[in-house]
Amino acid sequence: MSDETKTRRIVPIGPYHPLQEEPEFFKLIVEGETVVDLEIHLGYNHRGHEFISPELTYEQVPFLVERICGICSNSHPLAAVLAIEDCAGIKPPPRANYIRSIIHELERIHSHLLWVGLAGHFIGYNTVWMWAWRYREHVLQVFEMITGNRNHYAANKPGGVRWDIKPEYIPEIRAALDLVEKKTLMLTKAVLDDPVIRARLEGVGVLTKEQALAWSVVGPTARASGVDIDVRRDDPHCAYDQIPWNVVVLPEGDVFAKAKVRLLEIFESIRIIRGCLGNLPDGPIDTRIDEIPPGEGIGRTEAPRGEVFHYIRSDGSNRPLRHKIRAPSYMNIASNVVAVKGGSIADAALTLAAVDPCYCCTERMAAFEDGKLKYSGKELLRLSWQKTERLRERFK
């Protein structure tokens, strides 16, 4: 055995994280403090949605796929109904399209704020965590008002939406947006101007544009690496082509760019919702569908983490013959193999979390050496916080 391989150790992160929707098991292969390789294991929380979906009717499928993810629980049913509508060749009424966009963008705001909060917690800035989650609460209250639920909104159905936005809701939604915009602006300035946060996030976990294209990453992960894609603009659906807004793209590819993309996207989402509320058309919120003809359909939409892809094959019955579902993390997590290499172990948890796989439970991390526990999850989190403290001292 060479000297180089003698000092290699495995640091397992995972496998089961009760706070996240997508449990993963990362085996970090380290030499001293440096990560040299990564193995990823999946399947711990596989619930067989692609197997179950052909057992359900088209009306029931959105309720099933809504439960794929508790955070972006509008993206999957929206993509599923878009696939069903593509298969049937129908279009929902304009009012339904606007309501879909409003709910979808509200979801993006709360998901991005959630990630910013977790990123703060990872590097030892619990104030950022508490701020971000406090402002996210206003968005959840808007959801509760519109749909009756803080998550799992059950908003989409084939042919339209289930919940209307009543005129009396609009001032309250606008007030919540004003508040969230003001507070997010303050948070963004505080986060992006902080020298310690910059030092912790800049140049960490870099995914180059070439790597992003080779691994087909999507969403903020791709846009922070300079890949200018966004399904809302590229493949217009709902009301996205009727409201002016911008796609945020940054070239750096590091964790700081990923944080910046998400924070700036919150303002674009607020802009889209305001535009939709200002132009909300009158009319019905759904269309009657009698049957889904044999054929196939593709629905995709931009979830907070990136493109969600649903493919449905119909045989003319009242259930899908095959339903393929691809969540954004499926492509993004795979790219960690290149993003995490060469970085420090204190940055590994942050890099793995930067693609927003809801990988937020460092309490479950443990490091073993020669079969014995070396670091517990808490100690690994402490390592990350200590690095932040060292930087704080340097920047004083």
Added chain:
Amino acid sequence: MSNSLILIRERFPEVQVFEKNPRRLYLTIPREELTKIAQFLHKELGMRLSICTGIDTRDGFEVLYHFSEDKTGTIYTLKVFAPKDDPKIDSQGAWFPAAQWIEREMHELLGIDFVGHPNLTPFLTSDTNWEADRYPLRRDYENRSESHER
């Protein structure tokens, strides 16, 4: 007709095109042409692999490679067929890392062999005692409902 489709037809005249709508194109191709056409879509036309779908049909296995052309918002789906007694398809994961996970998954759930794949070890059931010859997404899987067998 889109520019990319014209280029594809020029280079590969054997491709059969079904245009579901202007942004959803399905290209049925011979099994042995898959790698050449997939490389053409990704390397020369700049398309991104969204995902692949594997389907067990009455006539054999159908594998769909969904490529996204982001500048026009179009999905080009490459459709290849493999007979049930010879479920082999050339791996795209060998040259394209984005295809590696989904090919492993299709190998595991449908029993399709991807020739040349760098790592076809179990993906979703890696830590369980799942029997190697049971494929949950096949039509003859014992627990599958018979609703579609009518």
